Amino acid sequence: MRKAALLGGEVLSGVLKLLKPGVREIEVAAEIEYQMRRRGASGPAFESIVAFGARSAYPHARPTKKCLGKNELVVLDLGVILGHYCSDITRTVFVGRAPARIRRWYSAVQEAQAAAVAAARAGITNIGFVTGDVYALPFADGVAGVVACGYAFHHMVEPARALAEMARVLRPGGRVAIADIIVPEGPGGAIQNAIERARDPSHTNAQSVAQFHTLIRDAGLRLLSEESRQHWYDFNLWMRNAGIAPGDADYLQVRRMMEEIMDRDVSGLQPRHSEKTGGLEFLHTTLLLVAEKPE
Numbered sequence: 001m002r003k004a005a006l007l008g009g010e011v012l013s014g015v016l017k018l019l020k021p022g023v024r025e026i027e028v029a030a031e032i033e034y035q036m037r038r039r040g041a042s043g044p045a046f047e048s049i050v051a052f053g054a055r056s057a058y059p060h061a062r063p064t065k066k067c068l069g070k071n072e073l074v075v076l077d078l079g080v081i082l083g084h085y086c087s088d089i090t091r092t093v094f095v096g097r098a099p100a101r102i103r104r105w106y107s108a109v110q111e112a113q114a115a116a117v118a119a120a121r122a123g124i125t126n127i128g129f130v131t132g133d134v135y136a137l138p139f140a141d142g143v144a145g146v147v148a149c150g151y152a153f154h155h156m157v158e159p160a161r162a163l164a165e166m167a168r169v170l171r172p173g174g175r176v177a178i179a180d181i182i183v184p185e186g187p188g189g190a191i192q193n194a195i196e197r198a199r200d201p202s203h204t205n206a207q208s209v210a211q212f213h214t215l216i217r218d219a220g221l222r223l224l225s226e227e228s229r230q231h232w233y234d235f236n237l238w239m240r241n242a243g244i245a246p247g248d249a250d251y252l253q254v255r256r257m258m259e260e261i262m263d264r265d266v267s268g269l270q271p272r273h274s275e276k277t278g279g280l281e282f283l284h285t286t287l288l289l290v291a292e293k294p295e
Contacts, residue, residue: 004041004087008080011035012089019095021070025050026276028076029063036080045079045086045241047234056092060231071096081240134162142171153180154196154206160215167219170293176221181206182228182287188266195257195269198250200242212289221291228287235271235280258282 014035018028028050036044051061052068056075068074072095079088094102132138135158147166153159166176183189183206196203207215209226216223235258236246244251258271258280265271270283 004082004085008087008089025063041080049077139169148177163219191267
């Protein structure tokens with residue numbers, strides 16, 4: 001794990017020299033992947049993010065043909081796969097002489113990071129790590145102010161039971177935050193779940209928005225907000241992250257399932273051939289829900 005993290009840092013440091021006015025985002029992204037493999041990585045842990053200027057504020061910005069201008073912010077977010085471990089490193093740099101406004105932002109982030117490092121010193125007493133059963137959380141009733149669950153509901157056999165446990169440990173006025181992939185209602189959702197299970201047998205069922213609403217209501221929670229986002233994924237990278245290589249039986253099966261729905265998709269995956277690479281890519285829709293336990 002340490003070696004994967006160090007390699008990611010080396011790659012990032014190596015591409016900083018490319019950040020000169022006129023270079024394109026896609027050129028930097030290509031160099032990132034080249035440097036990963038050249039230094040021994042089996043590939044990227046996810047599609048690298050390279051974003052210039054105003055695009056640096058976008059979450060999960062995909063590299064484009066945008067050229068770097070003078071005096072612009074740049075966000076680089078990359079990770080490598082090394083020895084089956086995935087790393088992740090993000091850096092924001094300013095190309096040019098940073099004005100006072102940018103320097104104030106930097107100072108604020110630096111101060112926050114220093115405070116976090118100081119709080120994480122050896123001997124800290126207000127943090128702990130507990131292994132437990134999601135269906136029987138090892139906490140008393142009403143002790144938590146916030147309970148969060150990220151990208152796990154589609155692996156649960158009994159999501160309603162899990163959410164009921166999350167609600168039980170919340171104190172009145174406490175909040176639950178859930179992030180997960182979602183599927184369309186009806187046959188389309190069944191198709192997407194079948195494809196997901198063919199890739200990863202630990203996948204049970206991704207929920208639809210309506211199903212999440214029902215889960216929240218049945219747990220006695222009140223929905224406060226929801227936000228959905230869509231992200232395009234490279235098929236080969238997605239399969240590689242599951243330990244499946246091109247030519248494997250599972251790879252061929254999942255690819256065939258994707259290609260069969262390309263012209264008449266109702267699954268929400270919207271598989272297509274990338275205009276940039278020609279490779280197969282598809283869409284995942286994610287949902288962030290925040291709900292509250294009534295006073």
